[in-house]
Amino acid sequence: MAKTDRFGYKISMSMLLQKCTEAGLKITDQRKVILKVLEESEDHPSVETLCERARQVDSSISIATVYRTLGLLNELGLVLKHDFKDSSARFEVDHGHHYHLVDTETGQVVEFQSEELVALINKIAADLGYQMVDHTFEMFGHKLKK
Amino acid sequence: MAKTDRFGYKISMSMLLQKCTEAGLKITDQRKVILKVLEESEDHPSVETLCERARQVDSSISIATVYRTLGLLNELGLVLKHDFKDSSARFEVDHGHHYHLVDTETGQVVEFQSEELVALINKIAADLGYQMVDHTFEMFGHKLKK
DNA sequence: GTGCTTTTTGCGAACCATTCGCATAAACTT
DNA sequence: AAGTTTATGCGAATGGTTCGCAAAAAGCAC
Structure with missing residues (x-):
């Protein structure tokens, strides 16, 4: 049975990756890790937090890559960027507007x-x-x- | 006849200055200039823009003072700070909700x-x-x- | 697979808005 | 006017984010 969020939207890694290839992006290990970490995050992590989590899977991932990946995903509309008042930006996979x-x-x-x-x-x-x-x-x- | 904004709220320099003294702040020339410039701004200027306008009245005003003054006014609730997505913060005198x-x-x-x-x-x-x-x-x- | 082209990466440096430290200069108090 | 306190300007520091570049990996054709 497919995993869905509380509003019934289907979410899956493969779908996210598919959207990336459709956009002409290359699927790198780093992007897979970052996407997976983001998708598994229940909270709205900051870039730094996200980077830390990604590094636990692949310690060579740099924060510049996390920024670049998030920027790309945000442009594709797959990821939402929130600018909360207190300093750094926070992200979440776009599971539909709520x-x-x-x-x-x-x-x-x-x-x-x-x-x-x-x-x-x-x-x-x-x-x-x-x-x-x-x-x-x-x-x-x-x-x-x- | 008292000046009002588009929603009919009365605004005045003296009122703003009074609130400042009530809060135990000293009324300096710089603060008066910054407050006046802000109050006369119809737009939502950035700190830099505000500083430029203030410098036209008193060229010695530094951007650090503009930041400090806006921070203070914001704490007093006299000024609203907006973090629009496009980088720098923008301010306006609080004229009521819109x-x-x-x-x-x-x-x-x-x-x-x-x-x-x-x-x-x-x-x-x-x-x-x-x-x-x-x-x-x-x-x-x-x-x-x- | 082997080449070839294009994109991506990690690194550190650069950037930019904002804040700080400090010595000087004003503002308030008496 | 003297003393106390707060504010100022300067430049340096900060912190999140972006950039430049050479090296590495991905995708593509054979």
Whole structure:
């Protein structure tokens, strides 16, 4: 049975690698390792963290290669780059768009999607005379008391 | 008649300076110049741009002071810091809540409000069982070709 | 497989926005 | 005016990210 995420998107290494070859990229050992590490990461690792994890598999991998690989994957739309306020960029495999609601009391992160939200922001952009190509949205809140 | 921004918020230098003294900060010529330049900026200038503008009034102002002043004002909540994707941070006097659409081709920032968006995200939070207390939202796009 | 061409790699140096250390110079206090 | 505190300008340091280059590996044709 194929592995899927909570929204039902199928994810697989071979699919990621296929996309890379389709884009004319060569499949190197380093890229395979980095992709695998990224795909297995449940969190949103920084480049440095990612590099450390990759080095545990192949200690010769340099951070420059990690940067280059992530840049490439990001251009292909396979990987999402997040610029959180506190310094360095963080990455995750793009498993389909979802948003985050951070519980301000527990720190827990709730993921959700909303077609309605996507539709509305596209409409807002269009009303302003723009074609939206990207957006960021994050919520902070606490559980409703009954 | 008091000057107001496009959303009707009253803004004034003296108010900003008063907040600074209340916070125990000394009012220096540099701070007055930086504050004035920021307050008169209709755009969302980068630190470097801000520094250039300030230097036209007082050429001895250093970029380190501009950074320090903006950091201070940001801590006081008088100034908003935005980390748009394109490298350097950009600032604006806090005139109340609105959103930003960044033109990916020109770097220009379009401001907008949407009651509909506010209503929708509150509803989304409520549906998830949460009371929203804060959120971030930013759009990136380019002008529609006709 | 063996060549040949193109892409990728690791390394360190370069880059760039931002921050720091420090001695000097202002601002507030009395 | 004198004393205390905070702010400034300078240049050097920092830290994440990118670049240049020669060496290594990948893909392709035979």
